[in-house]
Amino acid sequence: MITHHPExxxxxxxxxxxxxxGMALAVATHAWHCAECRETIADLEAIGGVLLETxxxxxxxxxxxxxxxxxxxxxGPPRTPAPSPSVDDTIVVPAPLARYIGGxxxxxxxxxxxxxxxxxxxxLSTATVKASLMxxxxxxxxxxxxxxxxxxxxxxxxxxxxxxxxxxxxxxNALDSSHHHQPRIDDDGDCLCLVVLDAPLKLTGVxxxxxxxxxxx
Amino acid sequence: MLEAVKSVxxxxxxxxxxxxxxxxxxxxxxxxALTNDQLCALVEKVAADRDRRAFAQLFTYFAxxxxxxxxxxxxxxxxxxxxxxxxxxxxxRKADTFDRxxxxxxTWVFTIVRNKRIDLFRREGFPEVDLSAxxxxxxxxxxxxxxxxxxxxxxxxxxxxxxxxxxxxDVLEKAFFEDKSHRAIAEETGLPLGTVKSRIRLxxxxxxxxxxGAAQ
Numbered sequence: 018m019i020t021h022h023p024e025x026x027x028x029x030x031x032x033x034x035x036x037x038x039g040m041a042l043a044v045a046t047h048a049w050h051c052a053e054c055r056e057t058i059a060d061l062e063a064i065g066g067v068l069l070e071t072x073x074x075x076x077x078x079x080x081x082x083x084x085x086x087x088x089x090x091x092x093g094p095p096r097t098p099a100p101s102p103s104v105d106d107t108i109v110v111p112a113p114l115a116r117y118i119g120g121x122x123x124x125x126x127x128x129x130x131x132x133x134x135x136x137x138x139x140x141l142s143t144a145t146v147k148a149s150l151m152x153x154x155x156x157x158x159x160x161x162x163x164x165x166x167x168x169x170x171x172x173x174x175x176x177x178x179x180x181x182x183x184x185x186x187x188x189x190n191a192l193d194s195s196h197h198h199q200p201r202i203d204d205d206g207d208c209l210c211l212v213v214l215d216a217p218l219k220l221t222g223v224x225x226x227x228x229x230x231x232x233x234x
Numbered sequence: 235m236l237e238a239v240k241s242v243x244x245x246x247x248x249x250x251x252x253x254x255x256x257x258x259x260x261x262x263x264x265x266x267a268l269t270n271d272q273l274c275a276l277v278e279k280v281a282a283d284r285d286r287r288a289f290a291q292l293f294t295y296f297a298x299x300x301x302x303x304x305x306x307x308x309x310x311x312x313x314x315x316x317x318x319x320x321x322x323x324x325x326x327r328k329a330d331t332f333d334r335x336x337x338x339x340x341t342w343v344f345t346i347v348r349n350k351r352i353d354l355f356r357r358e359g360f361p362e363v364d365l366s367a368x369x370x371x372x373x374x375x376x377x378x379x380x381x382x383x384x385x386x387x388x389x390x391x392x393x394x395x396x397x398x399x400x401x402x403x404d405v406l407e408k409a410f411f412e413d414k415s416h417r418a419i420a421e422e423t424g425l426p427l428g429t430v431k432s433r434i435r436l437x438x439x440x441x442x443x444x445x446x447g448a449a450q
Contacts, residue, residue, distance in 0.1 A: 026434045069303050
């Protein structure tokens, strides 16, 4: 049961195409789980369609159609097959995410970070945004920290609680510099999350300062 | 241009009684009105028969709108035209992926130009959501005829958008026309972020109320 969704304005940015790739990946991964948000995205794309349709048309230059005709027989770029969800042991990898993960979850090049979690960085087209899979052991308490930019988390498996709220598979959490948080991982299994950061984490508090050098994020 | 098009068409088409100059690309008849059903039929002809005549009609209808859409978003005319061309080429190549149960043709073309724009301008991929599950749910809700659902929803959205207060329509238009995230809209207009967010939410709630099959 999904209880935490992206805010409406984030879905608008997604549908309009103004989110960065990493953030769009977080929204798409959540929406893969969430029928309600898929429906909202479909409505928003329909709004985009209406705005396109009602836009004042501007004539193309002479020869524009001939130029297209001449290209119709060109072979198109190879079709990347529509991503399908992959079942990996007990984890179903959402279709939008499957394209960014090149293998079984367990076999990825996991890197242990600050004795807190394991991380695999996902390949995005630009380096300004960072998207990672993070795997936490049960009962991990992540030190109190805040963010210089925005952090989007989508739970893929397991769960955690933060500020009195519980997050489970499919749940979406958006945080920014106004949030100080200290998530605790549930005790009934590993927690796997997609985490997208658009600026480095900034740890707060004594424990945070001690751990900070190890967090190369 | 006329000769160029004629040369690629089988002679039998030339004799067709419906072969009129009305849909010739570049004849200035950009106000040509087509219903979603007509547009669907054209895309399906392109998919099934690689029908260049159907494609020419789609080009006449969409290419000037796509160019206008690019210019409206602040892109220069030459680049907007290139974007329109690339979008039409993708429409030709991917016509077989169009499913009239999932979306109207215009909505589908919007998603193509959105993704193309991200691809050309930012060299980024766009993680898409498969909306087929939405179509399935919609079909369950509208038992009469699921095939017309997307078209109805498209019409309902068009009507509903006309009923939105101007301030709400403005933020949606800025998001879709000006390539700006809601945060950028707040910065540019000087409106508090909370105001931008609440206008977006109110607009969506209002649209939700009038859409067939919308979540209760």
